[in-house]
Amino acid sequence: MSTKNEKVIFTVLRKISKDRQFISTAFKSWWADKDSINFDADDLVTYFENKVGFDANEKRNFRIAFYAISTRSEGDLLSVPEVLTGNAGQTTGNAQDLPEAEKVEPLKPEEKTFQLFVEALIDHAHKMDSDTKADVIEHFQDKKVNKSMKLAKRPSSQLTTWLDNDSGQLLNTETMTVKEMKAIFHQIYICLCEILGPVKADQVLNQAISKVQQLNTGYSVSALI
Numbered sequence: 001m002s003t004k005n006e007k008v009i010f011t012v013l014r015k016i017s018k019d020r021q022f023i024s025t026a027f028k029s030w031w032a033d034k035d036s037i038n039f040d041a042d043d044l045v046t047y048f049e050n051k052v053g054f055d056a057n058e059k060r061n062f063r064i065a066f067y068a069i070s071t072r073s074e075g076d077l078l079s080v081p082e083v084l085t086g087n088a089g090q091t092t093g094n095a096q097d098l099p100e101a102e103k104v105e106p107l108k109p110e111e112k113t114f115q116l117f118v119e120a121l122i123d124h125a126h127k128m129d130s131d132t133k134a135d136v137i138e139h140f141q142d143k144k145v146n147k148s149m150k151l152a153k154r155p156s157s158q159l160t161t162w163l164d165n166d167s168g169q170l171l172n173t174e175t176m177t178v179k180e181m182k183a184i185f186h187q188i189y190i191c192l193c194e195i196l197g198p199v200k201a202d203q204v205l206n207q208a209i210s211k212v213q214q215l216n217t218g219y220s221v222s223a224l225i
Contacts (some may be wrong), residue, residue: 005039006031007077008070010132013077015069016061026052027084028152041066041119060215091192109219113212117221118188119207122180124191132195139191 003012008029014022029051030037030044037047041063048054048062069077125132192201212221 002080004077005034005075006080008066010080010084011069011078012062015054015065016058022052026083027080030083047101053198064112064116064215064217067112068121088153108155109217110178110181110223111176113217113219113221114176114224115222116215116217117208117212118185120211121188121192121204124204124207124211125196125201128196128200132192135195136191139187151167163224180222185224 009157010023010027013026017023025099026048030047033047033051037043044066045059045062047055049059054062085179122133123138125136129135189201192204196204209225
């Protein structure tokens with residue numbers, strides 16, 4: 001039986017490409033090396049770039065699809081065909097034996113922009129101070145913070161789980177308004193200013209904005225600030 005991580009990778013590859021040979025080659029390569037690869041969007045993109053030659057468009061689409069699909073429950077993911085996996089690290093079957101992919105609805109532009117933006121903020125801040133992530137999580141666990149953002153329907157556990165990379169999950173943004181996204185960003189920025197100081201916090205902000213702008217998500221990141 002396939003693990004959730006295996007299903008996520010297969011579903012993402014089916015989302016970004018219709019080329020069955022490409023999907024087969026990419027998945028088989030990852031499947032053989034999966035124990036030595038972090039289940040992280042950036043690490044996976046780098047891996048596939050080196051192994052199967054992801055171009056700039058494929059890297060962008062993989063990252064966006066990964067952020068969207070990894071949040072789904074296991075039952076909503078595509079099952080990995082047995083032709084791609086076998087015992088003792090062996091893979092069998094041909095690419096043409098792959099079934100047609102199910103349709104996976106993409107995130108709205110504002111949702112994927114928001115998720116990528118916050119991920120970039122935390123990632124760049126973490127490089128400056130390794131305790132940043134834990135401090136931001138603690139900030140969002142503060143009841144006063146949650147009350148001020150009026151996120152009663154979105155418990156703080158959802159936010160802290162999203163911010164914790166070790167969980168492999170992201171915040172469900174399906175019913176989140178742009179106003180609420182702005183509130184979350186505002187609190188993260190306040191926290192970064194307290195941890196890093198205003199100058200470094202602005203450096204992190206500018207780096208995150210630049211990174212997201214390069215991904216061409218179809219929604220202006222400035223609308224979330």
